[in-house]
Amino acid sequence: MLAKIKWKLSEKMYIIPLIVLVIWTVTPMIWAFSASFKTKVEVYETPPTIIPNLMNFSNYMTVFNYDHFWRYLFNSTFLAITSTIIAVVASILAGYAFARYAFKCRHLLLMLILIPRILPRASLIVPLFAGISMVGLADTYLSLVITYTATAIPMATWILAGFFKVIPKSLEEAAAIDGAKSWQIMWYVIVPMSLPAILTVSIFSLREAWNEFPFALAFTQSQEMRTLPYQLFMLRDSMGMQDWPVVLAFTIVSILPLLILYLIFEKRVVNGITSGAVK
Template sequence: MKNRILSFVNVRKAVSNRLYWIPLLILVLWTMIPLIWALSASFKTPVEVYKTPPSLIPESFNLTNYIRVFEYPNFWQYLFNSTFLAIASTVLAVSVSIIAGYAFARYAFKWRHILLLFILVPRILPRAALIVPLFTGMTAVGLYDTYLALILVYTASAVPLATWILAGFFKVIPKSLEEAAAIDGARPWQIIWYIVMPISLPAIITVSIFSLREAWNEFPFVLSLTSSSDMRTLPYQLFMLRDSIGIQEWPIVLAFALVTIAPLLILYLIFEKRVVNGIVGGAVK
């Protein structure tokens, strides 16, 4: 009887362990199927895309669409805009978040928890509600259609979440390390630079990638705060691609989209483990 019970328990555990893979498999398929279809279609001709029944494997791998993307008028200007805005806003957001997160984690000032809660308000509000006041404000101070306006907005959007993650990570760093450095004569900025930041590298990389991703993919703000074509970013131009080419050529549209998301995919693949460690270390604690 005891053996039967143990056997039943083992079978039940084995079935339960396998059932965990079902939602994971559904999520992977839900994510990967559109990406695989887009990759396949980007190597096809416009006529082949509309053939019935559709085929996942292209008849002949055609690189013409990617060549057209890189030869597209002002493509390199759009790439520069996306890269410059993403890097500049990420550096500023992470720098501000490190200082703010350390202050929230180490200094027990009044209303600290309430203030930490209120800095998430910009993340709660829909971006559509922020467009009109931002447009009015940037126009009033003469920053409309400038890099500075977008950098400031991107930075302000990234700081709240980055501060929360870093504050949670800084809390678990032993204070004894900082106290020992202070006894040796280290100044506060030296403690942060030489002790806190190296230990918190997974969290810093995590918030950096999150900030970079948000700035790279951003569309509503660049649409409302710029007007000249020289200020367009890759997501903005992807939105305008239909009007530019006159008709909906899905192969070139999908090739443009894949080129746009490729840098972020590469970053995630490189820093995947550090991102997971940073989220667990900062968001859970």
């Protein structure tokens, strides 16, 4: 009997780590979110309030009225979307080649394209910055689009190649017999069938670019070129006496677009990772 109770208890034990998981994950975010609606004074109150005394959106208004705020938002969006489109197209092509063609040095080349995954982004800024200034690309969108695209391609190629491999070949053969050209096969057969994988890869790439900081910090100088994370960093840097509610409102604004995107495709992304495609 006692053993049975013990067993039952231990059956339920997994709930404890789950509670830890929830608290661990949400505390920093809830605390920041709630403070973003508080007044400057309320933040200092002890004991702290989780639900603000008065929902006040003035911090968000301050953020939206910042000089260049909309420009930063545009920069982040533009860079994330452009680099993702280029990276995904290049990775579809390369992934298809690795999945379907038996060519010389295939394995070596696939390994080579994976090596950059163990190259730390931040550590590359010194030589990259030197090269970018040498060719006169410092402080341009192009410098960021190119570098963001390059860092997104290895993982995207790897995931897509793995996905293309499991698509039955017979579909392509049938299309070929019907006289479809290679690019038509790719566009009308392969791409529609791999939309889930393409979506996962795109979200990974969007996330990388949207959150990127070291490249933006090193390669741009003028204020109009800053991205949201860059400006958030400057905000924290420049305010002597920290206006926490405004800084936190800015933080929430910078997180939210990606979070909403993630909420829409959450299942896809989680399955994409847990199905073992990402390594």
